[in-house]
Amino acid sequence: xxxxxxxxxxxxxxxxxxxxxxxxxxxxxxxxxxxxxxxxxxxxxxxxxxxxxxxxxxxxxxxxxxxxxxxxxxxxxxxxxxxxxxxxxxxxxxxxxxxxxxxxxxxxxxxxxxxxxxxxxxxxxxxxxxxxxxxxxxxxxxxxxxxxxxxxxxxxxxxxxxxxxxxxxxxxxxxxxxxxxxxxxxxxxxxxxxxxxxxxxxxxxxxxxxxxxxxxxxxxxxxxxxxxxxxxxxxxxxxxxxxxx
Numbered sequence: 587x588x589x590x591x592x593x594x595x596x597x598x599x600x601x602x603x604x605x606x607x608x609x610x611x612x613x614x615x616x617x618x619x620x621x622x623x624x625x626x627x628x629x630x631x632x633x634x635x636x637x638x639x640x641x642x643x644x645x646x647x648x649x650x651x652x653x654x655x656x657x658x659x660x661x662x663x664x665x666x667x668x669x670x671x672x673x674x675x676x677x678x679x680x681x682x683x684x685x686x687x688x689x690x691x692x693x694x695x696x697x698x699x700x701x702x703x704x705x706x707x708x709x710x711x712x713x714x715x716x717x718x719x720x721x722x723x724x725x726x727x728x729x730x731x732x733x734x735x736x737x738x739x740x741x742x743x744x745x746x747x748x749x750x751x752x753x754x755x756x757x758x759x760x761x762x763x764x765x766x767x768x769x770x771x772x773x774x775x776x777x778x779x780x781x782x783x784x785x786x787x788x789x790x791x792x793x794x795x796x797x798x799x800x801x802x803x804x805x806x807x808x809x810x811x812x813x814x815x816x817x818x819x820x821x822x823x824x825x826x827x828x829x830x831x
Contacts, residue, residue, distance in 0.1 A: 590789035592619035592734025596626030597777030600786040603805035619734040620649025620701035627813035629673045648688035649701045650710040665820045698728035702735040716750040731770045737780035739800045740772040757802040784830040
């Protein structure tokens with residue numbers, strides 16, 4: 587069982603809750619889909635936690651907020667840029683150096699893991715609908731492509747007639763990914779959901795059964811928001827956690 591965690595965004599409370607949940611669910615592999623930092627108030631702790639998991643066999647890939655820590659030309663809005671400026675000051679040289687080592691994608695079996703659109707991972711394009719999903723699937727060498735970046739759970743699949751269909755998964759319900767069809771799964775966000783549900787979201791992929799579940803995990807939103815306010819980060823970054831927007 588592979589636990590897939592995307593868009594942690596320096597939210598310690600959400601990451602802790604998801605890791606505990608995944609451990610109890612029997613996950614034996616962990617893949618982090620990028621954006622470990624940004625927006626939230628615990629970038630150093632979240633990075634150390636991911637690095638520790640990597641030391642025990644996990645995989646992590648680069649997200650655009652991670653890149654922005656060491657590549658100052660990365661485009662982002664004012665709130666995101668302010669959070670990254672603050673984040674740089676919180677990270678040790680070793681932590682920032684670790685972010686530089688992260689790859690843009692990772693292939694494991696018949697699954698490709700990437701932060702954004704697989705057709706051009708370095709451009710950080712969003713997979714919002716069937717057109718973008720088809721472009722990503724056409725570029726992917728894998729039967730199943732898994733991405734983050736959007737913060738909203740979604741599944742796209744190619745039918746027998748080569749049509750790209752979309753599906754919104756229900757929390758905790760196993761979704762079959764039957765062969766030989768090809769699929770693109772968009773993970774929700776651990777640290778900043780945007781689908782109207784404030785609970786943290788991560789995925790559990792069972793490669794043997796070819797099934798994927800999107801899990802929702804409540805966490806201490808009050809604490810995460812209080813830390814954002816206490817750090818002097820934009821107030822809206824705290825407020826949105828309660829709304830899942």
